[in-house]
Amino acid sequence: MSSTAEVRGPDEDQGPGPALLAGDAAGEAARRRTFAVISHPDAGKSTLTEALALHARVIQEAGAVHGKAGRRGTVSDWMEMERNRGISITSSVLQFGYRDAVINLLDTPGHADFSEDTYRVLAAVDGAVMLLDAAKGLEPQTLKLFEVCxxxxxxxxxxxxxxxxPGKEPLELLDEIESTIGLKPTPVNWPVGxxxxxxxxxxxxTGEYVKFTRTSGGATVAPQEVFKPVEAAELEGVAWETxxxxSELLEASGADHDQDAYIAExxxxxxxxxxxxxxxxKQLLDVLVELAPAPAPRPTVKGDRRELDAPFSAFVFKVQAGMDTAHRDRVAYARVCSGVFERGMVVTHAASGKPFHTKYAQALFGRERSTLETAYPGDVIGLVNANALRVGDSLYVDKAVEFPAIPSFAPxxxxxxxxxxxxRYKQFRRGVEQLDQEGVVQVLRSDLRGDQAPVLAAVGPMQFEVSAYRMEHEFNSPVMMEPLEYTIARITDPDAADTLxxxxxxxxMMRSDGTALALFLNKWRMMTISREHPGLRLDPLVGGASAV
Structure with missing residues (x-):
């Protein structure tokens, strides 16, 4: 497999990296760990992503080491706006080898305004890492994303x-997690100090003590030494005893790891x-390899499951343009669900029933890409200039299969x-079309406003800022944004235009997929109109920002 898992080195202490040779799909899938990191903004998600890559020896120096004011760009934050703001505003994929496993880390946007992108990523993973700030514990965005998981x-x-x-007491944090979300924490390790x-x-x-030594700015792997309990008591005194x-208190309360209970959530x-x-x-990487679930058969729309060793199948969970400024291309991210993917194979696009050629398949590492020859269940493949593909589309070889759609949020x-x-209307139209195809913002039109004034609908207002930035820098068409006072949308019938x-x-307004949406100033105005016009169809959109 010519992918980042092969060309990027493994942990130097763990022996040779995985040799990704074509073979049994189920066997290769067992080596995959495909997960996302979820958190509230500023909990350190992108920094952790960078640190994981650093410990796996796929980068030489961490990019996020001095805080937002002076941070270097992290590998996963490839968009210039992300680097300037110091926040993740789009998801990315990092694949690398560690020990005998292949890690597929899907970095997600931290800001609540980009929840829809995070929701789509969570549909493509087998596990998640929930990152909490020691001083703040469970925060609102973390709670919403936990519910999605x-x-x-x-x-x-x-x-x-x-x-x-400085932060909360460790036992206090554990109590907060269990009482708030009903998930019992089972600490694998415990802090000394x-x-x-x-x-x-x-x-x-093991009962052993892993002692850390600080490095300059945290830019490189922190050296660690392992001591027996007796040695640890001599080194750390009261801190070790505490x-x-x-830890003994946790054991007495049944807070030890149970793999079946973990998999059962x-x-x-x-x-x-x-x-x-x-x-x-490093401890987190080891836990991911040893405990996190490998890919499993995925449910289909028919209610059965696609076995790992069935012929190739995958579904698209993200479409992104602008990653390569030199070529202005478009990449569809597809999660492999079964079988072995080989570059150049002809697959079937379930939505249209038409053949789809995969000559331009790539492995992804943030913004960087390399030609991908082979991939297995759990891997993410980048299909370049796949203009026919949309979020939620299924691809397959041989026996037809379709995976459940990924719901859109209610804007x-x-x-x-x-x-x-x-x-520059030609550039403007091309940019709007691209934003529409990516689906993170919905593009709405009406006869009254015309094609030159489309309405963008989004989960959060920062999406408009990102859209305007991309229109100027990717499509060379600076735009003006005029906020509307509408706050709620409902599916209706096109013939409701006369009434509304x-x-x-x-x-x-009409969405590009032909769905008619009724926009309202607020829910009270919507309820009033519904009461005065009882025959008016007003159906909720599938999903919704409030759901996550």
Missing amino acids: RAGKVPIITVINKWDR IAGDFRGLLDRR AVEE ETSPLLFASAVQNFGV EHFSVMRAKDVG SRLPGAEL
């Missing part, structure tokens, strides 16, 4: 991050770390987009 039956590993800074005085970790499985006592293996200092990151923010330079056009506080 629970709905999708995605097992969760919890990481308490920023233990090098209070939050803000992170000395190392008590490995609860850690041992608390009843418990969550828990670790402590400081991603910015690269403390505890809550609306804005009119207009080109600043009418002489006469009513203040409402408007009918």
Whole structure:
């Protein structure tokens, strides 16, 4: 397999990396760990992503080491706007080898305005890492994303991050997790030293002490030494005794790891770390390899499951343009569900029934790409300039299969987009079409407004800022954005236009897929119109921002 898992080196201490040779799909799938990291903004998600790549020896120096003011761009934050803002606003894929496993890490946007992108990524993973700030515990966005994982039956590993800074007591954090979301934490390790005085970790499985040594700015892997319990007591004194006592308390309360309970989403293996200092990151990688679930047969729309060794199948969970500024191309991200993918194979596009050629298949590592020859269940393949593909589309070889659609969120923010330079209308139209195909914002039109003033509908207002930025920098068409006061959308019938056009506080728009949407100022205006016009169809959109 000519992919990043092969060309990027493994952990130097773990022996040779995986040799990705064509063979048994189920056997290769067993070596895959495909997961996403979820968190509230500023919990350190992109920093952890970078630290994982650093410990797997696929990068030489961490990019996020000095905070937002002076940080270098992380590998996963490839968009210039992400680097300038210091936040992740689009998902990305990092694939690398570690020990005898292949890690597929899907980085997700941290900001709530980009929840839809995160939702789609979570549909493509087998597990998730829930990252919590030691000082803040469970925060609103984390709770919403946890509910998405629970709905999708995605097992969760919890990481308490920023233990090098002052924070809550560790037992308090565990109580908060269990009482708030009903997930019992089962710590794999325990911190030696209070939050803000992170000395190392008590490995609860071996009883040994892993002592960390700081590096300059946390830019490189933090050296660690392993000591026997007696040696640890001499080194750390009271701090070690406290850690041992608390670990024994956890054992007495039944907070030890149980693999079946973890897979059943009843418990969550828990670790402590400081991603910015690269403390505890190797331990997380080891837990992912040893405990996280490998790909399993995926459910189909017919209610059965596509076996791993069935002929090739995959589904598209993301479409992204603008990653390669030199070529202005478009990449469809597809999660392999079964069989062996080989570049150049002809697959069937389930939505159209037409053949699809995969000559331009690539492996992804953030913004970087390389030619991909072979992939297995759990892997993510990038299909370049696959203009026919949309989010949720299924691909297959031989026996037809279709995977469940990925629901769109109900938009809550609306804005009119207009080109600043009418002489660039061709570029404007191409940019709007691309945004529409990616599906992160919905593009709405009406006869009243015309094609030159489409309405963008999004989960969060920052999506409009990103869209305007991309229109100018990717499509060379600067635009003006005019926010609308609508806050709610409902599916209706096209013939409702006559009714809605006469009513203040409402408007009918058409989505590119032919769906008619009624927009309302607020839910009270919608309820009033519904009461006055009982025959008017007003169906909720599938999904919804409030759901996550």
